[in-house]
Amino acid sequence: MSDIPDSSTAPTRTIDGVHYHQHDIVIVGAGGAGMRAAIQAGAGASTAVISKLYPTRSHTGAAQGGMAAALANVEDDNWEWHTFDTVKGGDYLVDQDAAEILAKEAITAVLELENMGLPFNRTPEGKIDQRRFGGHTSEHGKAPVRRACYAADRTGHMILQTLFQNCVKLGINFFNEFYVLDLIMTEVDGEKRPAGVVAYELSTGELHVFQGKAVIFATGGFGKIYKTTSNAHTLTGDGVGIIWRKGLPLEDMEFFQFHPTGLAGLGILLSEAARGEGAILRNSEGERFMERYAPTIKDLAPRDIVARCMRTEIREGRGAGPNKDYLYLDITHLSPEVIDAKLPDITEFARTYLGVEPYTEPVPVLPTAHYAMGGIPTNVKAEVLSDNTTVVPGLYAAGECACVSVHGSNRLGTNSLLDINVFGKRAGDNAVEYVKTAEFAPLPDDAAEFVKGLIDQVRGATGTERIATLRRELQESMDDNAQVFRTEETLIAVTEKIQELRERFLNISVQDKGKRFNTDLLEAIELGFLLDLAEVVVYSALSRQESRGGHFREDFPKRDDEKWLVHTMAYLSGDAHSADAGDHIKLSTKPVVITNYQPMERKY
């Protein structure tokens, strides 16, 4: 019953070595958002899911702490409080209509996952258990609230597995280890529409064109622009980069989240659930420093605030360790039974990678690049926008690659597992509706030409620059200059570095000249996307002369609602290869949707 029929994954035709497929809906990416979309799409239309990885390798699986929903299973809660927390957590840059949908539909989203089989932790009554998480409060900030539904500290793993299991049940067509490199846009009746995508099959080196009436991008984030990151090696922003190169805008790219508790020196994530369960951040003096900064909710302040406080503690000389360059996450006051039941994976990470025993020793931690709040602008139907308001018919985006914007300038913990489920489902549902009446947009004769050229050029590269060297220099410069604290000076320094790296990128060497499983070639192409996106991040950050959420400008330390209560929209225009970012990136703004909550000072 669950076996995928061969006929549906076989190409319909092969011309000049390029394989052609046709499906109503083509989904790019098989993480949480992509598979949640696929479950909707596969039930209503012919669907193909194309993924660079095997679906269960996607980074949704690394999410740990939980998924927010005001179920009120363990204490009083409601979706309106959740909406408020999301808006305040995002420092009022959140589109409030979207946040309302996120918080309202959260409840159904969690129940649907349970119904699909997700093994949530349970309350003594057998209901889904809930825990505290940063920035989630009752009565508009009065006290932390138990809103995060969870499965130990492997909630993302369970979501990814459950969605994959249900895709297997539905017989969804997966194209695993196919790397999408181009989106084909065709003009129909005077408007641009997606006609399909072009993918490079990693195992053979052959090209595939997937024609679709609707295309959904669910390609995840791009944390690999940084050196210290919780993100997987494969999170190189390919999907966001493809959209960018097509001349479609990217929104709020300057807002990147640094998760407070990465394992020091490694960046491996230690869930905020630790603090939700009572863990305490301490400085070299053993002081619970968050009490000074956020007297009401202390260690459970939102991530942007905690990350900044940590950096401040280190700057002021209260960092721990021989070099005073990290802080401690202390869970030694929790019983080993509680730790084993609720935080088993992260304690194992501390043991495996740092040799620290969290039962008895505090764990060295530092902020780690974690999540892109910005990305491909969409409306609440997950439809991609080509400017502030115009929809690209048939093109959708969901998950970290998208910017709805439900996270504004800083995402709350547990809202991303929620985002992928709510907006992944919406993307799937709306695509199904769309393809009922839409026709296939015609493919150009040379649909695969661009990718063919790109592959040949990269495989043939015989320069002198090593890909890994350029990537490392990019990542180090981003860590040094565009991390938690930024100034005009540091941002200009990294802009110049990126300019230099883009030039050196033209002189790379690719050693593997083969066709099969050429991961050398793959990494070169990924680096191209990283360079493009890092440039947009930095250029947008340079422009925003204020501090808000995840974007803190030391030279403009205050939030400026007069001028900057707006989203940033970045467009590629002019010569994409020109040296100066200002010659090929154009910035504009987009109004923030405000419904119920007027911006207030953000205190916790």
Add this chain to the structure above:
Amino acid sequence: MSTVLEERPAAADAIQKFTATMMIRRFDPDVDTEPRWQEFSVEMLPTDRVLDALHQIKWEQDGSLTFRRSCAHGVCGSDAMRINGRNRLACKTLMKDLDISKPVYVEAIKGLPLEKDLVVDMEPFFASYREVQPFLQSSSKPEKERLQSAEQRARFDDTTKCILCAACTSSCPVFWTDGQYFGPAAIVNAHRFIFDSRDEASEVRLDILNDKEGVWRCRTTFNCTEACPRGIQVTQAIAEVKAAVLRGRP
């Protein structure tokens, strides 16, 4: 942060760093008829993982070295490989935990078709997984969540941890000689549903696993349990499924 690391006295680094010899089993299907061993030398810190050694080779010495990896901290299941004869995740194996006075041998996992270097074809593995109907089957349509006690939830907790890395299945001598055998990972994923109080299709799965290529092929060698990077008691899970097959119910 990197600035801080760079400021560390060079002497400290010199003490910490060590040289290790890596013997990698290479295979390029376009060139080689048989896999061959190739020696590399890498400069490592004690906290470095085998994955870091592979990256150092790929990034600084030979770009053609091919392996899968993604999360790099043991949750995505991409980089299962044979390290000194044992199946492990390269990202979860620290160099300091290996005997680096001798070469470290790294090769692809066994029993699945070799594609290139450390990469195998995972399709047969996932085909076995799909055959056990690894998804919840329940006729009830509750308005809210289905209730499940903490004890019922705990009954199948261990097998929910599986990341489908294939370290267990490809460590199994039965699987090496009989590729038709479902293998430990598929049985683990059947176990996850057979013992879930919400599921109604246990009998179907027990029937599937009562097949001649099912649980009875297991010879209880415990290789799978030893190989599992998630610490799942794989052999015990298989034994529990065997007992359930005999009972005809979970």
